[in-house]
Amino acid sequence: MTDSPIRWGILGAANFALKHMGPALHAASGAELAAVASSSAEKVAKFAQFAPGLRHHDSYDALLDDPEIDAVYIPLPNHLHVEWGIKALEAGKPVLIEKPVGMNVAEIDRLIAARDAAGLLAAEAFMIIHHPQWQRAKALLESGAIGNLCHVNAVFSYFNDDAGNIRNQADIGGGGLRDIGCYVLGGARYVTGQEPLSLDYARIQMQDGVDVFADMGFAFEGFTFQGYTGTRMAPRQEVHFHGDRGVISLSCPFNAGVFDQAEVVLSRPDLTREVMRFPGVNQYVRQVEAFGRALRSSESYAWPLEQARGLQAMIDQVLARA
Template sequence: MTTLRWGILGASNFAANFMGPAIHAARGAELTALATSTANKAAPFEAFAPGLRVHDSYDALLADDQVDAVYIPLPNHLHVDWSLKALAAGKHVLCEKPMTLRADQFDALIAARDASGLLVAEAFMIVHHPQFVRAKELIAEGAIGQLRHVDAVFSYFNADQGNIRNQATAGGGGLPDIGVYTFGSVRYVTGQEPLSVPFAHIDYENGVDTFVQMAAKFLDFTYAAVISMRLFNRQEIVFHGDQGVLRVTCPFNAGVFDQAELCLESKVHSRVIERFPGVNHYVLQVEAFGASVRDGVPYACPLEFSKGTQVMMDMVFEAGGGPEG
């Protein structure tokens, strides 16, 4: 197996605690380089990746011919520009969500991908987790009959105004941060796209959304969600059919928030629970990315899929009005 050599643009805490170790642990992957202008921020990475080359600028890492792919965990408003720069430098790209802040920004990324022949994707790790693969199978095979309604919720409390999630200029807000999960997960499991967003209530603070309650209409089912950065931690998706209910517990931070589980209640199965202990979806994401680069294996989350999620977020923002709306 050819090893894919990775570099990381920026020494974020998330990269140090989750994605860096995942790249290091993944089969067929090696973390070889990091770009940070603050030398001491490299220490957590060097602890698990001895011999790591540390560059003092992002451009220097992109010029490193011993890097095949880059992972980009930069603030949201920098994702598109640095993804395009990495592609121009001949690197494959895995970029944190949301990859863009508007759906039309995906067009330049798709064009650059097609022109370069390189893989570029949003880091939407949950589609690589067996919890979601199984949920998709259960819905497709009619385990709950005809799907009629979906409820989704994702919340956490973060009122720190120094955090980039609370800064409008950095592309902050609850929808950009976690709306991608509540929307993208349901699109992935059902294979359907929203037809309309008839209702969206959005609370804003200093130009960023902090609470969203919304409703959408899909072809075969209705959808309701709550997304918030100002509520106690909670995450769950419930798929409600005419013959049963499928609950996806801990759907977004498996192994951190709680253990990933599926709970199926139906006329056929009174109550069946499937558990997925010890699964690291970040490692699976890196391995799937490598398999796609090396062997052409179709990637579960291509740019076209991620654009569809951003389309839905754009619809919600439009339905809810702006900070003064």
């Protein structure tokens, strides 16, 4: 790929894309938002407010056929991710797909096969690992800053009882585990670099076909994990890595700069604390730039589909208990 900006197209005018990923695609170094595919010209016009010259395609296929689009971002409802991800690859477009990239492991296997057949980059938009707070947490753990890791606990909750919201619609892949469970589980997998040995327990509350609360415990080699997600609870998010010589805590691990400021705290046995803050970092922009570097060079992408598959396997196990 040349040094000219990577021209991105978005399939669908999702509100999340309008608020977060659309602006990131246009603000990231070496990238520009060139087109949006939607049946609504009114929705696309909102994207054009920050991306002048934006082209409007009235169908997803038309955008995939556009020779002036270099890469595609997919923020469609969950059940459409793999279908349109494969179509993008077959059209010769590298693709960044919003999480969860698939509804189950079998779907992700299909996407991996399509990626390999096309020889193109396809990845899940797991943006948190591109934030320096997570990279710092990983580096601290690997350096032995907290000694031997004993336990990880994580929580992510919000309140949303709107029956019309896609997060609460079972037939299109709604539910708390698919929406935010990936962060609770995936963050631990990223920092530790480990796969779980077993699912120890899972307690799930269902409402109208979707999980609104999930409390789960996994066993890893050398440490245990406990986490929960809730979509009918007051907002809360935090992650702790508890070792025998210290604790690494993230007080705003998932929605940095929105829920609160990004902060990593290293607590030591002598009760001293080192506080690391990361103001002004846009993890969506950093995600787009990392994807671009992987397209332009031999740099590996930090969250390949195999990582997404391992995460989905954990979610599948928990959902099976429902």
